[in-house]
Amino acid sequence: MLSNDLHQLMKSEGIKITPQRLAIAEVLVNSTDHPSVQQIYERVKDHFPSLTLNTIYSTINVLVKRGLIQELPFQQYSRYESNLNPHLNLVCTICGDIADSSAADALVKDLLLNVEGSENFEIAWQRMDFYGECKKCTSVKD
């Protein structure tokens, strides 16, 4: 997403714009590796040396509340996702990498519709994690 578009999107959601918030949101939107708070911090602190974790947590909370990102709690700490389309997360049990998979999007859509129909349950959002070894970790062992 372009920086200007993100700015407009946040503005349209009634989020007060600050340089720090924009930088944090840009990292989230432009990352496909589902960064943690610490990782976001490392990717932003060069541009904002005075930035603290507090501001990152606070910004994340705003973005989650407005529905612009999704939190993925894990055992040790949370990671964050900006791809809000229903999809699968392939989580590597070795290295911790998380990759989105769109390979089965049609089946995912079927599944959502089927559940909403049969369970009479309106799905606001979903989290689908598949755990296994990623290609990198499997090939390293061979």
Add this chain to the structure above:
Amino acid sequence: MLSNDLHQLMKSEGIKITPQRLAIAEVLVNSTDHPSVQQIYERVKDHFPSLTLNTIYSTINVLVKRGLIQELPFQQYSRYESNLNPHLNLVCTICGDIADSSAADALVKDLLLNVEGSENFEIAWQRMDFYGECKKCTSVKD
């Protein structure tokens, strides 16, 4: 699951049996509401007044490592699951209830096979949470 069967299952996994461990495992296996550590504590402490959270955490870690239960980390604390068949969790965003859904088991199976084939990713286990309002919470508002 019968208490004796659980005992045998744990034994066969090489888990040293203690009365505390049996009681904790029984709560996990017989609960369908995905209890938290605190909830397990409340359901067991009457029978073991000296029991501490430490023992619950330690027992849970053993059961998770042996693959007898699955941990579901949430933002505030983890909850635990003993239904290891691939299935959906319907998570209520109002009251926090978590219910297993088997309504779409066939589609879930298709999805798993499809992903393993198209992504060349062997799925060790999975977590599928669908978030929305449960029937109780929806009916209360009407």
Add this chain to the structure above:
DNA sequence: ATTGGTGCAAAGGTTTTGCATTTAG
């Protein structure tokens, strides 16, 4: 008899809260 589980206490690490200062609208 020996390994390891239990319980008590303390520590660790992530996330939240309080508050003065600064900034966006």
Add this chain to the structure above:
DNA sequence: CTAAATGCAAAACCTTTGCACCAAT
């Protein structure tokens, strides 16, 4: 100008660790 965000510090919370004692095999 006013409301709210930032940054610093401290606190809160869940979970883990260390260790002495006790229990299971």
